[in-house]
Amino acid sequence: MKSEYQELLEATLDHLEELKREGNRYVALDPARLADLSGQKLVAPTAKAARVPVAAISRPSIAISATVAPTPVTAPTLVYTSAELSADAKKEAMGRLRLKAESCVLCPHLAASRTKVVFGVGDCLSPLLFVGEAPGAEEDKAGEPFVGQAGELLTKIILAMGFTRGSVYIANVLKCRPDTPGQQSGNRKPTTTEMDTCLPYLQEQIDIIRPRALVALGGTALEGLFGKTAAGITKLRGTWKEYRGIPVMPTYHPSYLLRNQLISVKREVWEDMLKVLERLGSPISEKQRGYFKGGG
Ligand code: URA
Numbered sequence: 001m002k003s004e005y006q007e008l009l010e011a012t013l014d015h016l017e018e019l020k021r022e023g024n025r026y027v028a029l030d031p032a033r034l035a036d037l038s039g040q041k042l043v044a045p046t047a048k049a050a051r052v053p054v055a056a057i058s059r060p061s062i063a064i065s066a067t068v069a070p071t072p073v074t075a076p077t078l079v080y081t082s083a084e085l086s087a088d089a090k091k092e093a094m095g096r097l098r099l100k101a102e103s104c105v106l107c108p109h110l111a112a113s114r115t116k117v118v119f120g121v122g123d124c125l126s127p128l129l130f131v132g133e134a135p136g137a138e139e140d141k142a143g144e145p146f147v148g149q150a151g152e153l154l155t156k157i158i159l160a161m162g163f164t165r166g167s168v169y170i171a172n173v174l175k176c177r178p179d180t181p182g183q184q185s186g187n188r189k190p191t192t193t194e195m196d197t198c199l200p201y202l203q204e205q206i207d208i209i210r211p212r213a214l215v216a217l218g219g220t221a222l223e224g225l226f227g228k229t230a231a232g233i234t235k236l237r238g239t240w241k242e243y244r245g246i247p248v249m250p251t252y253h254p255s256y257l258l259r260n261q262l263i264s265v266k267r268e269v270w271e272d273m274l275k276v277l278e279r280l281g282s283p284i285s286e287k288q289r290g291y292f293k294g295g296g
Pocket of ligand 1: 132133147150151
C-alpha cells in the first residue's frame with residue numbers, strides 16, 4: 001500500500017509532467033516552498049517567487065520504493081574527512097557529486113538561466129587544485145571551467161609549472177554562470193548568497209581530492225572560500241593560507257593579468273606559482289626560476 005506521502009508525491013509529479021506536456025517551461029514557486037521541497041534551509045529569504053524550470057523537476061531524480069523513503073535533492077553532505085580515499089573511491093565520489101551538481105536547483109534563477117553546470121575538470125587524484133570564481137559565457141556553453149581567454153592563460157601557467165590541464169584539477173566556487181538578465185553580453189561577479197549556496201560542492205570536491213596545494217585565483221575566489229576579509233588579494237597574494245587542512249596560495253586571477261600586462265605583475269603571479277611548486281616538492285629548473293625576471 002502506498003503511503004500518503006507517496007500518493008501526494010506521485011500526484012505532484014503527474015501534475016508537473018502534465019504541465020511539461022502542455023508546453024510549460026517554468027512553474028512559479030515561492031522560495032520557502034522550494035526550500036521545503038528540497039530539504040534546504042532558506043538561503044534567500046527576501047527573494048520573490050522563483051521560476052523553476054519544469055525540466056529540472058524530473059521523475060528519475062526521485063527514487064520511490066515501497067520501503068525506502070525518497071531521497072530529497074540536497075546540497076552535498078560531507079562524508080570525506082581527513083581519511084584519504086582510494087583512487088577508485090575518489091573517482092566514484094566525484095562522479096556522484098557531479099551528478100548531484102548537474103541537477104542542482106538551489107539557486108533557481110541560475111538553474112533557469114544556465115546552459116550547462118560547470119562542475120570541474122581534470123584529475124581528481126592530482127596534488128594541485130586551481131579554484132576560480134564562476135563560469136563565464138564560454139564556460140557555460142562548454143560545460144568546462146576556464147576555456148575562454150583567461151582559461152588559455154591559466155593553461156599556459158599550468159604548462160609553465162610542468163603540469164598539464166589534465167594532470168591538475170580546475171573548479172570554480174560557483175558551478176553555474178551568474179545570470180545577466182537583460183544583458184546581451186558580459187559576466188557578473190557572483191553574489192555572496194550564490195557563493196555560500198554553492199560552496200558545499202567545492203568543499204566536497206576539496207575533501208575528495210585532498211590536494212597538497214590549492215591555488216585561489218583572484219579576490220572573488222578568495223572571498224568565496226574565506227568570506228569577506230579586510231585585506232584583499234593585493235595584500236594576501238603570495239602568502240599561504242589554509243582551508244579544510246589544505247595549504248592555499250592566493251594569486252591574481254588570469255583575467256587581471258590580461259588587463260594588466262606589466263611584467264612585474266606577471267612575475268608576482270609566477271613567484272606565487274614557484275612557492276606552490278616548492279610546497280609540492282616539484283623540481284624547479286633555473287629557466288623556470290628566471291621567468292618574468294627583469295622588472296617592467
Ligand atoms: N573565470 C573564472 O573564474 N572561472 C572560469 O571558469 C572562467 C573564467
